[in-house]
Amino acid sequence: MLSPLPGSPVWRRPADVVSQALIDGQVDLLVIGAGYQGLSAAYHAARQGLKVQVIEARGVGEGASGLNGGQVIPGLKHNPETLCQILGDEAGQRLADFSAGTADAVFDLIRSEGLPVEHQRDGWIQAAHTRTAMQAAVQRNREWRLRGADVMLLNEAEISLLTGANDYCGGWLDRRAGMVNPLALVVELARLATRCGAGLLLDEAVTRLQSRDALWAASTDRGRTLLAKKVLVATNAYSDGLIPGLARSLVWLHSFQIATAPLPAELLDQVLPGGQPVSDSRRILVYYRRSPDGRLVMGGRGPMREPQSAADWLHLEHAMLRLFPKLQGTPITHRWFGRVAMTPDYLPHLHEPEPGLFMVAGCQGRGIGLMTALGPCLAAYAATGDAAVLPFPLTPISPIPFHRFRRIGVAAHVAWYRMLDRFER
Known part of the structure; x- marks a missing residue:
């Protein structure tokens, strides 16, 4: 029998409310969106001494960051060798190296900051339901083992033993991976960012962005205008018409x-x-x-x-x-x-359509690790403007x-x- 719709995920939300604050005057970095990407970037930027304001149209964790399955998976949809074929050897290897450590970024942060986030790191299984899928697992295993990753193939008996399911012919175990309470993680990221001095406004949407005398002016639905030297649009799947073409590129x-x-x-x-x-x-x-x-x-x-x-x-x-x-x-x-x-090519996309206005979009099921790990890179880019700190190249928005x-x-x-x-x- 169908039960009623509870309207909320099963994840436990931390009891304490994250404090809101508005930073006086213009800021170095305005972050639009309080998910993993935006809050990780805000936290690391504030730690570097930047004046940071985060603004979110809803509440913390009410978007994809609080509604996902909590799987923390390193790597990307593409194997390392495919990344090199798509991007070229240097850029492909750079992105492969970065993606290999995205789960580390999450679990290291939880440990180093003592975050009260339920987590477990016993690996992640990619289960193969056909022999063709198993051949793909063999290739993925080979490429990552060559790069020193802690991974292994599973035969039919092993995957049955680990999962309890009898629908698979084998699979792949990536011991670098794990899982978290995704809602608790995004709330704790908000708490870290505000503790380091970042401002946080919730339930307030940015409706317009304008370049004004080497600054960005962000107008909100509450009649407020925020001024910033640089703006990170961290709205990802919830992007609308704020950035021309962005929503249509996803x-x-x-x-x-x-x-x-x-x-x-x-x-x-x-x-x-x-x-x-x-x-x-x-x-x-x-x-x-x-x-x-x-x-x-x-x-x-x-x-x-x-x-x-x-x-x-x-x-x-x-x-x-x-x-x-x-x-x-x-x-x-x-x-x-x-x-x-x-994204159509299953890669994360990094854009800067105008100087000082930048964004990353496209998670492909790797959002927790990918977007959390991008935080230090985006913060460094906001501070220096040096694209060399970014793990993959800036590209034009392509609707x-x-x-x-x-x-x-x-x-x-x-x-x-x-x-x-x-x-x-």
Whole structure:
């Protein structure tokens, strides 16, 4: 039976409220968006002595940073050798080296700052559902092992033992990875940034940006004008018309998630007994993990429209029972969704359409590690203007042709790929 929609994720939110503050006068850096990217950049910039103001249209954690599955995965969608083919040897190797350490950036920050963020670092499994997918895992394993990464292949028996699922022919274990409470992490990043002197305004949207006498003037929906030497637009999947062409350069998708009631001990021994989060190799993938209180949390792509009833999450319940038939009858207590941004080439994009106005967009399922690790780089760029501190090159914003029809096209692709996944072996 379908339960009511609770309207919020399962993640525990820290009890303390993050203090808001407005910095007097002009600032060195205005950050628009209080997600991982914006808050990490604000924290590191404030630590360097820059005068920083963060502004967020909603609350901390109400966007993708608080609504995701909490998987902290290093690397990118592309393997290192592919990055070199796309970007050239030097730039490709630079991005591969940077992406290799993105999970380190998250877990090192939690440890060094003593953040009260629930986390676990036992690795991440990429599960192969076909022999072709397993061949791709072999290639990925080879490339990362050559670079000294702590990774290994899993055969059919090993992946069954670690996941408790019997739907895979093998997989790949990346021990550099792990998982966190994503909502707690973004709230603690906000707390770190404000503790270092950054200002934070919530529930206030920037509606217009204008260049004015070597400064940027940001107008808000509350009639306020903020002046800054430089502006970081850290809105990613929630980008709108503020930056011409930015929203049209991204393909955004809805990521739907469910969480069960806490599982009894006998089921915990059979559902993800190894403790690692998992993403599978299907075209329309599902990803899942256990929460700190013993729930199974599962996510995947959903309808392009906003959900209308609990039935819009049924595809995840079907996937859960396909993988774990023993969970038949287990109550689903939480259902939620958020928006994620993809780029056509599956790479993060870094833009500076005008001097002093810059942004990064496109996470491809690696947002927690990628955007947190970018913080020091973006802060250094704001301080120095030296592009050499950035891990990948600045590129022009390139709107996707016929972007207005993206919902129809993406929905058709999702339906087609879901059908292929259903029959593929």
